[in-house]
Every structure is written in C-alpha cells, then in structure tokens.
Amino acid sequence: MTEVAERYGVSRQSVHAWLGRYRSGGLAALADRSHRPASCPHRTAAEVEALVCELRRAHPRWGPARLAHELARRGVDPVPSTATLSRILARNGLVVPRGRRRPRSSYQRWERDAPMQLWQIDIMGGVMLTDGREVKLVSGIDDHSRFIVIARLVSRASARAVCAAFAAALAEHGAPEEVLTDNGKQFTGRFTRPRPVEVLFERICRDNGITARHTKIRSPTTTGKVERWHRTVREEFLAVHAPFPSLHHAQHALDAWVADYNTARPHQALDMATPAARFTTRPGTGQNMSASLPLRLPADLAPVPTTPGPPTAGPPTAPALSAAVPAAVEFDRTVPASGNMTAAGRQIWLGPTLAGRQVTVWVSTTTLHVFHHGKLIKTHPVTLTSDDLRRLHARGARPGRPSPATALPAGDLPADAVVEADRTVNTAGLVSLAGKQISVGLPLAGRRLTLRIGPHLIHVLDDGALACTRPSPLTGDQRARLQGARAADPAPLAETGPAAVQRVVSSQGTLMVAGCKLHLGQTHRGKVVTVICEDTQFRILHAGQELAIHPRTLIKEVNRRRASGHITYET
Structure with missing residues (x-):
C-alpha cells in the first residue's frame, strides 16, 4: 500500500478506500462522488425558503427585515437572519445583488425624543x-x-x-x-x-x-x-x-x-x-378639551353656522347667539412695530408713530374705519359678506358704533363734495391719488401729508398748515372710490393773517415768492429768511430782524411754504 501510494502521489488512506469500494461495487464504484455533506443542521428548511419566496412574490417591496418580521408573526422558529434571507432572495432570482454605496453605520438618524414635539x-x-x-x-x-x-x-x-x-x-x-x-x-x-x-x-x-x-x-x-x-x-x-x-x-x-x-x-x-x-396625543384634545389651553383659530377657519337652526326650548346656544350679527362690528388691535397692521383680511398702513398703540377697527360689509382715542384716522373700502361679519363676531368682535359722520356716503358723491386722504410723499416729491402722480415738492419727501381734494383744487396740509395747492385731476367718481378717503368740510380754507413762507437766498442774493423775484443782496446769500406776504408788499425777516420791504406787483397764490435749496447755517 505504501509503495503504490508513493508511486501515484496519493495517501495510503485513499488507496485503502479505493480498494474497499472496488471489492463492494467493482469499477463502477470508483466513479467520482459529491463532497456535499450528508446533512447540515443549520440549513434553512425547504418549506421556510418556499414561504419566503411566496411572500416576496406577493409583496415585491418587502425586504429582508420585513420578511423576518412576517415569518415571526407566522410562527417560524428559528427566524432566519436578514443576511440569510438576502441570500435566499438572490438565489431564487427575486433580487439583484448589489453593493451598498455607504455602510449603514455611517448614517446618523435624528428624531425628537417624544411625540407631539x-x-x-x-x-x-x-x-x-x-x-x-x-x-x-x-x-x-x-x-x-x-x-x-x-x-x-x-x-x-x-x-x-x-x-x-x-x-x-x-x-x-x-x-x-x-x-x-x-x-x-x-x-x-x-x-x-x-x-x-x-x-x-x-x-x-x-x-x-x-x-x-x-x-x-x-x-x-x-x-x-x-x-x-x-x-x-x-x-x-x-x-x-x-x-x-x-x-x-x-x-x-x-x-x-x-x-x-x-x-x-x-x-x-x-x-x-x-x-x-x-404616538400619543396631547391632553386636552377630543373629550378633554377643557384640560388644556383651547385651540385658537382665525374666524374664517372656525366652523360658524351660516343659518340659525330650528328653535329649541331652553336657553339659546352659542351658535344661535352668533347668528344674530349687527350691521357693523368693531374690535381692538395693537399696531405692530412696522406700523403695517392687518385687519379683516386687509393690510392697513398706520406708520411707525402709532407702533405699540391700541386702535379700534370698525368694519361693515363695505367700509373699514380705524379709530385712535375716538378719532377717525383711516378709512378703507372693503368687500365683506354677512358671513364674514358673523365670523368676526364669533371671534370676540363687539357691535360697532354708528358710522362716523366723516365717512363717505354710499353711492356717488355730489359734484361739490370735498374729501380728505392721507398720503406719504415719496423720494421724488410725489403722492399717488387714484393711480395719478401729484407733485408736492422735494422738500416734503418722506412726510405724511393730508390732501384735501375738491372738485378743482387739492390743498396739501402738513401738520394742519397749508403747504401748497395743486389742480385736482380727479373726477367725482374717483373721489368716491379713493382709498382711505373721508368726508371734509366743503368750506374753503381760511387764512389767518398774512401768509408766512420760508425761502433760501440764492448765491446771487435773490429769492422767488408768488411769482415775484426779490433782490436782497449777496451779503445774505445762503440764509433762510421768512417772507410775510401781505396784500401790497413783501416783508423779509431774518432771525426776527426785518431786512427789506418789497412792493407786491403780482397777485398769485403761494404754492410753497417751506425753504428748499442749499442752506448755510450760521453760528
């Protein structure tokens, strides 16, 4: 045996095995055999592998983790690992094996510690x-x-x-x-x-x-x-x-x-x-609403009935009370720091001067008024319905006061009606009225003015004083639909004494007032002087001292009251 094994380069055990197989089965017994083990205790059972394939075909999106969960629910014990399930799917052609671009350990998952956070x-x-x-x-x-x-x-x-x-x-x-x-x-x-x-x-x-x-x-x-x-x-x-x-x-x-x-x-x-x-809900929802703060929703999202229900005995319910809505409602608001307030679905510019102050908003189906300390300061046209007023009323709005006397009447204005509106002058010295640009002068840029608009003239008031006058390009219909307009006294503005205007003396020592060119001298160039416009003469004052008197040769209206141009400040 040893010599034969050495001659053919095999072990003695192999020679003994071949002889035993030859004695028992002849030459046919010497054919090559499989090296597969006769048994494998940890191999997945064939019925389990068939169940995995059946579940995968029925649910193509189920992966190894979901399949392991479903096998456990069906009583399979032991449940194959996810790696084994992946090999089963690949062996049966149910998935295409491919490598992961990043290892799972490199992913960092973040989530809140508790529900409702x-x-x-x-x-x-x-x-x-x-x-x-x-x-x-x-x-x-x-x-x-x-x-x-x-x-x-x-x-x-x-x-x-x-x-x-x-x-x-x-x-x-x-x-x-x-x-x-x-x-x-x-x-x-x-x-x-x-x-x-x-x-x-x-x-x-x-x-x-x-x-x-x-x-x-x-x-x-x-x-x-x-x-x-x-x-x-x-x-x-x-x-x-x-x-x-x-x-x-x-x-x-x-x-x-x-x-x-x-x-x-x-x-x-x-x-x-x-x-x-x-998942758990917060306490105070559903049947336990009283256990926490109530939910606050805007009135236009709150479920408010549009028609009252049938009469019932006993005290009226909250929906029945909310159905009776007055013709106008009002509520209080605090002006934000920007001065741009929102009320009844409308943005209202009140300016930073009122920031932090409380105003009262009065709303009807056609008009919105803003009051401050009982004085009307803003008016806007709106288009609301009775349902909108009902929602505002349900949100805590109270019945509105009577419409202010200064409010514009509904419909067309009389031909001689005079209205007032507040506007802010832009950097070019213009204000906008009904889509038209009205020039009021660069010295008034950035200021909030009151425009008194009549059938023919527009009086520009700065802090109650007449700053200038412009021809009115607006029709009666445009005045009636003017944003923020309110009724004004139709009587013309009365002047209290002679008009006093300011002018800057030019480098040539001259200045213009009411179409008249007045010579004062180059020694006064750059000074801001006050001109008293009397019926027959102009009196020029500086620091309370009268500098000159000039006769008034033209009778023209004074359109500009403030000084403009290069100003020299004297110390």
Whole structure:
C-alpha cells in the first residue's frame, strides 16, 4: 500500500478506500462522488425558503427585515437572519445583488425624543383623477413616531386649504411644540416683496404657541421623513389605486390606507413597531378639551353656522347667539412695530408713530374705519359678506358704533363734495391719488401729508398748515372710490393773517415768492429768511430782524411754504 501510494502521489488512506469500494461495487464504484455533506443542521428548511419566496412574490417591496418580521408573526422558529434571507432572495432570482454605496453605520438618524414635539408638513402633487385633473396632498407626519397626522387631498393647494387641513389636525391631535415646513408661500411670508408679511399659517402657529421652523432654500432632506412618506404613497398607494373617479373617492381610499399605515403596518425605522404604538396625543384634545389651553383659530377657519337652526326650548346656544350679527362690528388691535397692521383680511398702513398703540377697527360689509382715542384716522373700502361679519363676531368682535359722520356716503358723491386722504410723499416729491402722480415738492419727501381734494383744487396740509395747492385731476367718481378717503368740510380754507413762507437766498442774493423775484443782496446769500406776504408788499425777516420791504406787483397764490435749496447755517 505504501509503495503504490508513493508511486501515484496519493495517501495510503485513499488507496485503502479505493480498494474497499472496488471489492463492494467493482469499477463502477470508483466513479467520482459529491463532497456535499450528508446533512447540515443549520440549513434553512425547504418549506421556510418556499414561504419566503411566496411572500416576496406577493409583496415585491418587502425586504429582508420585513420578511423576518412576517415569518415571526407566522410562527417560524428559528427566524432566519436578514443576511440569510438576502441570500435566499438572490438565489431564487427575486433580487439583484448589489453593493451598498455607504455602510449603514455611517448614517446618523435624528428624531425628537417624544411625540407631539415636531410635525413635518409638506405638499405633494401627482394624485390624478380619471377626468385628467390633478389634486394635491397635504401631508403631516410626527417626527418621533412617524404617525400620519395630516393626509388631506385638496383640489388646489391654496393657503386657506392647507391651513384648513392643519387646523383639522390640531383639533384632532392637539398642538405640537414645533412644525417644520419648506419655504412655500402657504407656510411663510418672509420672502414676500416689498416687505415680509405674516401669512395665515404663521398666524395659526403664533396664536397657539407653536414654533414655526423652515428649511434652508433648496434643502428637501431637512424634511426627509415626510418626503420619504410621499415616496411610500406613490409606490404603495397611487401605483395600486390611482386614478380615482372623484376627489371624494380618492380621499375615502386614502383615509383607509393611512389608517392601515398608522395602526397595522410595521415600520422598519421603529424596530418593526407601528406608528400608533409610539404616538400619543396631547391632553386636552377630543373629550378633554377643557384640560388644556383651547385651540385658537382665525374666524374664517372656525366652523360658524351660516343659518340659525330650528328653535329649541331652553336657553339659546352659542351658535344661535352668533347668528344674530349687527350691521357693523368693531374690535381692538395693537399696531405692530412696522406700523403695517392687518385687519379683516386687509393690510392697513398706520406708520411707525402709532407702533405699540391700541386702535379700534370698525368694519361693515363695505367700509373699514380705524379709530385712535375716538378719532377717525383711516378709512378703507372693503368687500365683506354677512358671513364674514358673523365670523368676526364669533371671534370676540363687539357691535360697532354708528358710522362716523366723516365717512363717505354710499353711492356717488355730489359734484361739490370735498374729501380728505392721507398720503406719504415719496423720494421724488410725489403722492399717488387714484393711480395719478401729484407733485408736492422735494422738500416734503418722506412726510405724511393730508390732501384735501375738491372738485378743482387739492390743498396739501402738513401738520394742519397749508403747504401748497395743486389742480385736482380727479373726477367725482374717483373721489368716491379713493382709498382711505373721508368726508371734509366743503368750506374753503381760511387764512389767518398774512401768509408766512420760508425761502433760501440764492448765491446771487435773490429769492422767488408768488411769482415775484426779490433782490436782497449777496451779503445774505445762503440764509433762510421768512417772507410775510401781505396784500401790497413783501416783508423779509431774518432771525426776527426785518431786512427789506418789497412792493407786491403780482397777485398769485403761494404754492410753497417751506425753504428748499442749499442752506448755510450760521453760528
């Protein structure tokens, strides 16, 4: 045996084995055999492998983690590891093996510590109806539990539709501590031009103590959880059910699918727990509303009945009381630091001088007045309905006082009617009236003036003093529809004594008053002098001292009262 083994370069054990096989089976028994072990205790059972393939074919989006969870639910013991399940899928051609670009350990997941700390909210398109229309999906997801708090389909993703879906979620689940959105116009007005404004969504957050946070520009990964849910909606819901015959049918199917997603579908990021298992609402929602602060919503989003219900015995209910609305309501507001206040859906410029002060807003279906200490300071035309007044009344507005006597009457103005309006002079010395630019002079740039507009003339008043007079290009109809206009005394302005104007003496020692050129001398050049315009003469004063008297040769109206030009200040 040893010599034969050495001759053919094999072991003695192999020679002994070949001889034994030859004695038992002849030459046929010397054929090559498989080296596969007769048994493998840790091999996955064939019936388990068949079950894995069956589940994968029925649910093509289930991966190894979900398959392991489903095998455990079906009583398979022991459950194969995810690596074993991956090899089973690859061996049966159900997946294409490919390497991961980054190891799982390199990913850092962040989430809030408890539910109701942060909601991510976004809008998704691509939900199609059978008639070719596209509807939008307003989505909201709790950051900690992945519980879907908002899933509302709307025909158009307007600010009001988005806020209505948000308000319904607040009423059902309570108010979260923070909300995270992108920079869409439905969510923020910080990019509004020419100045940032507070949109309806931000107002709801402010009224309910919710911190509104926004992503950086073009950074959708910040709201990654709601974006990932949108992918699930497209792959698992829309791919199976869309298109829908109507918006109602689409919402009904979505509600059923979301209920399964929240309560029955295990979530891999939650260690295969359901979102509902980790989500809890805030105390004070549903049946326990009195246990916490009440939800505050704008009046135009609050459910207020438009018609009173049938009479019932006993004391009237709150909706029945809110149905009886006066012809006008009023409420108090504090002017913000910018001086730009919003009331009844209208932006009202009051100026920084009133910042921090309380004003009273009076609203009817056609007119909005602003009072300060009982004095009318602003008037705006508005277009409201009785339902709008009912909502304001439900929000705490009180019955309005009688319409002020200075308010413009409804309809056309008389031909000789005189109105007043406040305007701010721009840097070019112009004010805008009914789309027309009226020049009042560069010295008045930046000042808030009162314009007294009659059928033929416009008197420009600066702090009650007549600054200049201009011809009026406005018709009676334009005066009646002028923004912020109020009634004025039709009597002409009376002058109290001779008019006193200021002028700057030119480098040649001259100045112009009422069309007359007056010579004062180069020794007075650059001085600011006061000219008393009497009927027959001009008296020129400086620092209380009379410098000269000139005869008045022309009778023309004084259009400019203040000095302009290069001024030399003397010490």
